[in-house]
Amino acid sequence: MGVKKTVQSAIPDPNIIHRIGNTPIIELSRIAEGNAPVHAKLEWYNPFGSLKDRAVIWMIKQGEKEGHLIKGKSIIVEPTSGNTGIALAGIGNVLGYQIEIVIPSQASSETKSILHHLGAQLLETDDDLCPRVGKGTDQSIALASSLVESYPGKYFMPNQYENEANFRAHYESTGPEIWQANPEISHFVTGIGTGGSITGIAQFLKEQDSNIKVIAVTPQPGHHIQGLRNLRESSMPKLLEQKVALIDEWIEVSDTQAFAAVRAVADNENLFIGPSSGAVLHACLEISRRRGTKSVVGIFADDGRKFGSVYNAFGVFTPEEFENLRTTAKHLPAFFVNNLMI
C-alpha cells in the first residue's frame, strides 16, 4: 500500500450539487434496430460524471443528519474502485470535508488523476494484495474499516456496501425518473457494484408494475470492468444480499463482449460510453432480441472519457479514435472533472 498526499487544486462551483439527478434517457435506435426499443439512462450527466453522485449526496446528508459526520471534525474515508471516490472527492470538496479514498491500484490512471486534482488523499491497495478487481475491492474495504477502528471519532466511512441511503438514493430519484420517462418499460438492466442502484430502482419499478423484469449484469471472473463485481470471486455486498430477490435474471458478460459493445455504440450511435455501460448494453441487446420484450431501459453509469488507458490496452480504440470521440461524440457535457485527467 502506498500513500500519496496532494494539495487541493480544483474547487467546484458550490451550486453544482443541485445538478445531481434528472439525467436524460435516450433511445438507441440504430444499434437496436429491428428489436424491441432499447433506452439508455445517461448517468454521466451527473455533475461528477457518474451515477455515484446520487448515492454519495444521500449518504453524506444521512451522516450529517444522524450526527456521525461533523463539519470541521470528521474525515470521510471510503473504499471505492473509482466513481464513488470521484463523487465523494467532488461533493466533499464543495461541502468542505477532507476525503481519503482507498482504491485498487489497477483503477484507471485517469480516475486517480481526477481524485488527486479534487484534493482527495489516495490509499492504494497494491496488485499483490488485489490481483482481481473483486478481491481488490474487498481488500480496500478491510483497509478502510481498520482506519475507522484505529482512530475512533476521527473518520466517517459512508460504507456504500451496507448503507441504506445508497439504496434510497435510487429508490427516491433514479427509479421515479425512469418510470416517469418510460412507463412502458418491460425490462430493466443494470450492473452490480454495491447493488445500491439495482435494488433501489428495482423496488420502485416493481411497486409501479410488478411485471417489470429486472436483469443484473455481472462481469466475467478476472474482469477489467471498473465499478462492477463478479460475485463468484468476491463476497455479496450486504445491501444486495438483503434485496437480492428483486433480481429476476443474471447475465454474465465477458470483457470482450463489453468492449465490443463500447465500440459498436460508438460506431452506430456516436455515443462514447464507459466499460460498465458496454457490459449493460450487451445485455440490453440480448434482452431486446427475445420474444415478449416490449421496452428495455439500461443504466449507463459513466462515459468513456476516463478510460483512454483501458481502451488503449484492450485495443478498443486507437488513440486517434479516442481523441475524436472525446471531442465529437454526442451527449458529452463539458463538466469540469473531465479537465482533470492528466
Ligand SMILES: Cc1ncc(COP(=O)(O)O)c(C=O)c1O
Ligand atoms: C462504472 C460503474 N458502473 C456501475 C456501478 C454499479 O453501481 P452500484 O454500486 O449501485 O451497484 C458502479 C459502481 O461503482 C460503477 O462505478
